[in-house]
Amino acid sequence: MPVGGEVPDAVRWAFDPARLTQARHLAGVTKKALAEAIGVTAAAVGQYEVGASRPRPDLIPLLARELDVPPEFFVAGRPHGRLDTSTAHFRSLRSTRAYQRAKAIAYTEQAWELVNALEKRVDLPPVDLPGVDTDDPQAAARTVRAHWGLGGGPVTHLVRRLEAHGVVVLTPPRDPDADSVDAFSTTRLTRPIVVLTRNRADDVHRHRFTAAHELGHLVLHHESAVPGDPAREREADAFAAEFLTPRDSILPALPKRVDLKHLADLRRTWGVSVHSLVYRCRELGLISDSAAGRAYQRLHALADTPGFAPEPVDTFPGELPSLLAKAYELACAHGLDLAELATELSWHPARVRELLGVRAGRPVLTLVE
Incomplete structure (x- = not known):
């Protein structure tokens, strides 16, 4: 990218409307609120997002500031895993608002972009979800258990097993703006993605059942998503019960x-x-x-009694995702660094760490004699 005052003008001429929509959804900001923040009308923001017009160069830094992205984020040409709310399985549409689902979808799109960048450098486990020729959720659950060699006993390290069979699992940081979003999944990208939130209950048993429920969607309903459909939700529940x-x-x-x-x-x-x-x-x-x-x-x-009270997810081994963090560590061992990855994705480094689940490095203590 050019430097100095040339950046906004260059970004304007390479402006990708879909990136503005994605960034706005990630920020949970309405068109009206964004328009007021940068001094234009909501109609103008709408025109930017459909590609009918491009924002002036002086608006590019303002958009970047309000949406907490680098100006280069808006440049076209990067891989973009495009989804919409009709392509993901949401547990309930009644308990989530449209902007919350849009934010969740934008998060998943970014997760796919991170996966795509890492797969250029690291071979992730191949996707290994068996095909099922039945609509019976219990039979499908037995098929998956047999295919994965699980026998008839308890399923340990469930999230780790999903990752080992090529499913990308994410647990976003708690977000008060999306506290009604329980979990969702999609098979519409190059890898199946499951997002498990802990907004509503940090309980390992609910977390595991929800993971098995989303696995049921991936196996039973991979050809199409009907968000919030009660019949499909019951099927996914029946799958989870038989699977676990x-x-x-x-x-x-x-x-x-x-x-x-x-x-x-x-x-x-x-x-x-x-x-x-x-x-x-x-x-x-x-x-x-x-x-x-x-x-x-x-x-x-x-x-609230021990033995019956919720137990935190992070106290149980194998129930928090680690695939992306380990892939990143392996890529770093072969020359990748965070700044390079952030530049490639046009994200702030903090955003990369957030999706990887990697904390910032600790400060180094130097003793001077």
Whole structure:
């Protein structure tokens, strides 16, 4: 890129409207708010985003400042994994607003760009999701377990296993602006991507069930996404239950009447919540709906009690993603550095670290004699 005062003019002539939209969605800013911040009309911002006109050179630094990106971010020509909200599986549309979904989609697009940059330098695990020829979610779950050689026992290190089979898993930093976004996934890019948030509950058991739920979407609904569709969400839940607690294995271990102590022991063994085990008992016909209802009431009263309380995700091995951070470390060992990667992506270095899940380097203490 040119330097000095030539940069804004050069950016203007190479301006990519889609990058402005992406940056605005990432910032969670409306067209109106952005327009007011840079001194133009909302209609003008809309024209920039559809490519009907380009922002003046003097507006480029203002856009970059307000959206927290380098001016070069708006330049066309870089790989751009384009998605829209119709191409991702969101758990519920009623609990998320349109701008929150747009922000999540923009985050996923950037994650793909990072993956794409790393794959130029490092061979990531090949995508290994078996094809299924059934609409039965339980049968699909058994197919995946067999294909991955999991046997009939508990699935340990679930997120690490997803990564080992070529799925990119991300856990974004907590974002109060997207606290209703639970999880989502897509197969519309060169790699399947699953995003697991901890905004709503930092609980390893919910986290694992959600990861298995999104795996169900990837396997069952890879050809199309219908965000928030209740039938597909139920199918993904059924897949997750069978994947984590296979009927033939869990049924002999489940009590024939509600026994919360026994279920708490099973929680530790199988890595699923007591709540989901109660549901499994009801689903498999071991207890009645009314008995399950009473159990849920008791669980609510025990919600903060050890053995029943949520347990943080980062205290369990293999349940936080590490694929991208390890790929970055390997690339750095062969000559890559953060500044080079940030320049290639046209991001601030802090943004690269955020998506990698890598903290900034510690300051170095120097002792002077």
